[in-house]
Amino acid sequence: MSSLPVLPQNPSATASEESPRPRKEHLLNTSDDQLKTWLAGRGYPAFRAKQIRRWIYAGRAKSFDTMSDLPAKLRAELADHFELFNASEAHVSTSRDGTEKILVRLSDGGEVECVLLRDGDRRSICVSSQVGCAMGCVFCASGLDGVDRNLTGGEILEQMLRLQHRLPESERLSHIVMMGMGEPLANLPGVLAALDVARSPEGLGISPRRITISTVGLPPAIDKLAAGGVPYNLAVSLHAPNDELRSELVPVNKKIGIEPVLAAADRYFNASGRRLTFEYVLLGGINDSEACAHELTRVLRGRSVMMNVIPYNPVAGLPYVTPSKESIARFRQILEADGVNVMFRQRKGDEIDAACGQLRRHRGQRTASGQSTTPVT
């Protein structure tokens, strides 16, 4: 007989209040070893783990029900213990150019954004790493309210899979860019856990050479990434050619400074052999002057880099504007004349707020305006 005291029952309590059901585990947060241990504990052989993974990543399964070569009992046990996906799609927007953006609502109610971009044969996705962002770049919608929390590896993977599900069977994801909401290097464990699966042949099978991690430049984390030995592409968001202007645009620069960022990027290049990319959001009247372009060429001189210049995508409520065609052309001409490899990125999905953080902020207004957005319940 139990010696535990009998606790008084609350007569008005509902069944769920009396015995709150423990939240199911997010399967995408479960490592291969953990899944095999879980299976072994129920008498299933280890190869079942491989089957389950194949269903998730190659088979694009949306539920355990569809994993038809697993015993029905195992499917039921999986469904009882795990959630395959634990977020939902609060909103989906589709642009005329084929860009699709999902506002993902996480299990705790936080929201992040992820984007699928179609460009020729490429099927690139841009994925978030944090809810909000602490870097505070003044022109960015994602950082306006600071950071709430890091995403887990499973939550990052879930964005990738939700975007994969939007492709027809004949198409597969080709490139991943960690450039959505958040600073990926401020959440290195979560990001690397997700990317380990993304690049695994048993996961999404995307070569690290087709995976880009974008950062404002956090030197210790860049060094950790280099020490990991996986040759991901590194894209450093510069946005200004000197500390004075960069500290205004990217406030975290006050604590770091451009030189240490560049030195860490150089170390990454030496360790990985991957050509560096620098990002530069071109803001009309702010960092698009000829003087800025000339200063930028001096900063980049001697470095093997690709300079990605992105004309600003305006955010309602922020005072920044798209640069004029003339200033874009002048900026480009100065960089190219100095031998800088420069690419002016086409803005995709403008009408669906494809720049990170914008859909999350604008959602209420946009759905009310009847534009090309598709609410998902």
Ligand code: SF4
């Ligand atoms: S641009 Fe990137 S790093 Fe800067 S606030 Fe936005 S999400 Fe954060």
